[in-house]
Each structure stands twice: as C-alpha cells, then as structure tokens.
Amino acid sequence: MDTKRLIIVAVGGQGNLLASKVLGEAALLSGVSVRMSEIHGMAQRGGVVESAIVFGDAQSSIISDGEADMLVGFEPAETLRAMNRCNVNTKVITSLSPVPPFTAAIGRGVYPEIENIVSLIRERTPSLVAFDAMKLAKEAGNPMTLNIVLVGALVQSNVLPLTRETVEEAITLRTKKGFVDMNIKAFNLGFDAAQGVAL
C-alpha cells in the first residue's frame, strides 16, 4: 500500500506517545504495517516531543523535512515550528490552545499571536484544520484527553488508512479502563470539530 507519513508534535506531558500507541494499535487491527520513532529524552523537563509514524510499505521509521503527509500539532507554536516537515500538500491539524514556553515567560522571545500562527501555517499548507482542542478536551471531562481529541480530528481527515471504528476500538484497548468513555467522547468531539472547520 501507499506509504503515509505522520508527524505529531507536542510539549512534554501532552500525551502524544499515547496518541501514537493508539494509532499503532489501530494500524495492527487494520492489517497496516507501521513503524514509529520518538524523541522524548527530555520530555519531562519541558522539551518538545516529536513522534514520527510511518504507515505502509516504507521501511524507515523517521520522516525527512518536507515529507510528512500529515502534521498534527498539540500546541500551535510547535505546529508552526514544525513547518519545515511539511510540503505544500501536507495536511495540517493544530490545536489553538497555547502552552507558552518558559523562555517567553522570562522575556527571551515573544510568543506569536494565535491568528498570526494560523495565517503563517495556512499560507504554506492550505489544507489546515485549526481549532481549540483544549476546550473540547475539557468538554470531554479532562484536559488530559487533548491528545485523543486531536486523534479524532486526524481520523476525520481520512489521510491515514484507518477507519473511525478501528481507532475507537484501539482507544478501548490501549487507554486506561477508567478513561475509555471519556476518551471516546473526546475522540468524537475532535472528529466532529474537524468536520465543522475543515476547508
């Protein structure tokens, strides 16, 4: 099958490793071959966590600049920072709720305006879905479900060879028992939001 390359960028603690795990499980359920790579050495110390997930026949487990079919950002400035991973056809999904780095807090650098981030992304990758995933995560019952909200939006985009049903099944299998209902709700909220804001 065609190779599809997904990059997820997040700030340490936002749960992108769990999101990757769910997508990996969904790939297994769908009989799609998958490899992932993550850089997470300093995640707990406030650094950026990047996951690369390659679906299909390619053997590499990392993704070169410009070669992502899809970029999902859990944090708007991190999505913008990862623009070099995209080409003009890359589908981009980003949350709009900022997690400003402490460097901005101590006056070393200015966090860009959200509207500015959105237009800088859209100018480069017209296929952009941007919404406040944190609002939906809270609506689902816990800010920690932000990752699953974005997984919902990602599945709605239909870029990856994964169906809504298999990803829901993977969420049931791979997330903590007590959180499954909340995660399914988060998943559906993300899916519907992407439907509503997609171009």
Add this chain to the structure above:
Amino acid sequence: MHKLLSDKIGEEIMLLGNEAIARGAIEAGVAFATTYPGTPSSELSLNLFQISKETDLYFEYSTNEKVAMEVAAAAANSGLRTMCIMKHVGLNVAADPLMTLAYIGVKGGMVILTADDPSMFSSQNEQDNRYYAKLAGLPMLEPSSVSEAKEMTIAAFELSEALQEPVILRTTTRINHSSAFVKTGEIKTRNTKGFFKKDQMSYVTVPAVSRKLHVKLLANLKKAAEMSESSIHNFVVSANSSTCNANKLGIICNGVSYLYASDAVKDLGIEDRTKILRIGFSNPMPANLIKSFAKDCQKILVIEEGEPFMEEAVKAFAQEASIFVPISGKNGEEVAPPCISSSSEQTEGCLLPSEQEPLFSRLYEFDPAMVRRKIASFFGIEDTYTHLKPVDTKGIPDIPQRPPNLCSGCSHRATFYEVKKASQGMDVIFPSDIGCYTLGFLPPLSMGDFVICMGGSVSTSCGFSKATDHKVVSFIGDSTFFHSGITGLVNAVFNNHNFTLVILDNGITAMTGHQPNPGVDMTQMNFEGYKPISIEKLVRAIGVEHITVIKPFKVRKSIEAIKEALAFKGVSVIISQEPCTLFAKSIKILKPRPFHITAKCVDHRDCINQIACPSFYIENGRVKIDADTCVGCAVCAQICPDNAILPLKQ
C-alpha cells in the same frame, strides 16, 4: 504479569526497540543482567528491573558501568547467560574490564549492549562504539530495525556461547526509541544457578597467562571472521536475479541506514540496477563476502552513520582483491544535515544540482531524504522524488525555544540560587557534572562552567583550584557521586585541594527516569533487602573536614550555611538534600500545595529574573503562577521582596 513475559508464541505486540531487546533477552533465557542507566538504553534496563521483581532473573543497577561489567563478567564465567547494558559513553567507563575480559572470554553467553547516540539527543558526544569491538577483538552485531533487534539479541547470546567470548550488540537511538510490532517467540528456560570451575591459568591474567590468552583471543576472532562470512546478519539484496548481476550500483550499509537506503532505491526506481549489502555482523567484517560483492559493482557507496568504520575496511578489502571501482562514503566534507543546521537556508539542500551534493558526514544522524539525495548524486541518477519539497520557512518569525528546563519545584534550582547568592562578589569557576542539574547552566541561574563526563566535576575542581586563583565550587548529583565522584574526592583530600563540592542529593537517578542508586531508600519502591549508603558518612570517612547538610527549600538558612562552607580553606562539601519533585510526586510522598501571586506584587520580578521556575508565566503584563504545575516548594515566596507570593487557599 509483565507484558514482556507473555508465553504466547507468535503474538504481535507493539514494542519500543529497548523493549524488543529486553524481550529477546528473556526469550534467550537471560539469567543475570547489570547496568548503569543511560539514555538511549534506559528503558531496556527498566524492563528487566521490573521483570526481576516477578521472576528469578537477577538484575542490578550497579554503581557504574565498570562495576556492571565486572559483576556481569563473573556471572558469565559462572556459566550464566548474562547481559550488561549501558549507553555509548558508559563503555568508556567499562573499557578497562572489557579489554581483558575479551582475553579471558566467557562460559555462559554474555551480551554487552551499547546504545550509541548519533546527533546527541541526550549525550555529551556522538562517539562511534564500533571501534570498541575492533579494539577489544570482540564480535559485534548491529540491528537495522526493532524486530531485528529482538532476533539479534537472541543470536548474540548464541554467538557468544559458540565463540566463548562476550558479544557487543550495538544500537543507535533510532533503534532504541523506535516502535514496531514484534512477533513473540518461545521463552527459553533460565538457568540461574552458576558454577565457577577454578582454572588459574585461564582466569588469572598475569603476563604469562595473558600471553597465551591473547593467542586464544586472536584464534576466536578468526573463527568469528569465518562466522561473519556466512552469517544471516550479512546479506545481499538484489531485486532481479535473472538479469545480469554484473555492473551494478553497489551499496554497503548497516543499522538504520539500511532502511533509508532500501526506501531510497525504491523511490528512485533503481531496484533493478542496484544491489545492497547489509552488514549486521560488523566485527570482524566479512572480507570474502565484501570482495565478491564488490567485484561486479561499477561503483560502491558505503552508507553508515558515524565514522567510516566499514568504508575503510571495504577499501582495504578491495585493494587486497585488486578491485579498482570507485568506493566512497564520507568524503571529508562535514556538512550538518538540514534538521540540525540553524540557518534558514536549509531548504536549499534538495535543490542542489546533483554534482554539488557532498557525500556523507561523520556528523549527526542520517535521514531518508538525505540518503536518497546522496545515492542519486553518487550514482548520477536524476532524483525524481522531489515533489516533497519542504515549504519555504522564510518569513516565519522566531518562535521562543523550549530548551529542557529544571522542573517546577526542582530542588536543584533552589540550591543553585543559594550558591549564587552566597558566592556573590567572588570570582568563581563552577565545574558541573552529568545529570538534570547540568541544566543549571541555563540563564538566569547560569551555574555550570565546565562539563566533561560522569564524575568530572570533582576532579576538574582539583585542577582548576591548583591552576588558577579562582574560587572553585562544583556540582554533582547523588548517583553521579557514587558512579565516579568518590575517587575524585579522595584525590582532593589526599592532595589537599581547595574547593567546595556541592552534592545535589535528590535521592534518585533522576535524569534517566528515576532509577535506584546506592543512596536510595528502596523501600519507597517496595523493594526489600538493600542497604542504602549515607553520603554524609561516606564523605566524613574520606576525611573531608568541613561538611554541611542543607535543606535547599529553606533559602536564608541555606545561604548562610553555604557562605560558611565557601569560607573554609581546603575541601568542603555541602550536601543539599531534597527528594526529586517528579519522583516524590510519582510515589505520592509529595502532595502539591500551589502558591499564587497576591495583589501585594509590585512587579519586581525577582521570581522570574533570578529563579525562573517554569510555573511562572506573564499574563497582561503581570507575573502569574500556574497552579496546575506549582508544587509549593515556596522558594519564590521566600525571595519575593514584597512577600507577595502566598499559598493558594484550596
């Protein structure tokens, strides 16, 4: 039951590379494992540690890699299947036993895992540990993928027993930290009862014995070379065997480079014209296999991250066989790959006309597109795969960086602030060491002037204090102090040096993910039967005459105590005791009690300008505290000139 202990055969489970290697070791019946934690190998040890709780596998976090290697060497020579795990720089520490263990050899299979870190995602250098295999004369295996890492671990134990030598299993970060589905195999029964059969003429390495053992080692190495020739880990991939095999484009590669090369050959549509030799048994290199591969290639490109280890061997073999085709790999033009170079002109890389594309660099890790471009350029093939051009990033404003930072409520931040205050006005050099606290070099603390290696803070302090007129104050963590700080301190006392050593004792090996060290109270982790060592008693026993124990969250008291220690002429030691916040939270001995900034704040901003805890943020021009991340260490509250920071009423 631990997920890696599943006895279902043929089950597909998603595993991290490190977990796959741990599973491989379990399937191979590993009975004894030792380590000193180090990224990117840490999860491998962690899994074996957890498994040792549930099974009769013996596992220990040893004091350092040298100790780990020696403990393991004895187990392996008592006939047990043994694994010794470390990051690449750890093998420097363990190099002394390694070199002579190679002479002695082993009885039970012994696998030494070294995790290299090209690009230095979490290391102080990117040394290429393949040279250790060459230096020691030991066989080495290198996997290309997660599933192969599991199979190769099993093969490494078998190879070790066949040769009666330790085998080096060398990974890189992209193997350790990639995930894929791995098929489970049968778990071999562990033999945990060893027996050491005395034989002084084989084990006591006095010169007369070692002269014989070296002969034995070289004979084993010759045997290993024969095994490398026919090893399943060295294989040729050639798309179409019906067409003539001559005049092909040859690629020789190892590790993850094999994956990138395979994808590139496919993407460039040159499968029919290319053949790939994947080297997985890389010491000794398979000379005959390489010669027969090379003789009908029109050109050969060697693709390997790090040093030209294979390239130099391939060139030498070609010379022996009178093969005169162009062979290249690294051509000495060290060009940083685009993802690392800081310039914004990086996207030009893939627009270069093919003849301008330099070959591979010794620097950093590779990526698929880079390998594809260089293959196309070297073989003079048009890179038709250019539709995936990165978007233009010019015009994107600088986004504030997210360097890793000391956590909210980290006790190291408090200690650094206090040492800085106590030494104000003094001309101080601050040698530091390897751990979370290395991050103290970042502004605004800026504490840390010289970092080389584990334990280096103490010994470099000896040098700085003698070579300069500066006051010297150095920092070392508890685990690093046990690892290799003690010998430096003994040196300092004996040679009568003059500096202050601050031991940042947070009661755990924090940076690598909360592993035990000899100072840790193991009952916190529900382990019995350990005897924690008191750093204070140890330092006293060494003969340090000025020892101060501080509680860093008591700011004023700590500063006074530090001032006194700094004034002492000779070696003084400050032990700053406070549990790692992350760890304390995870074992639930710390319940966060967040603070907030009250209306009394007149915006001095000492909190942000002097300690810069990541819980602070600015909203509408005023400093706020994020109650979700503040743990209530109260350090900021103690330094606020207006007493404007108070506990949040809950």
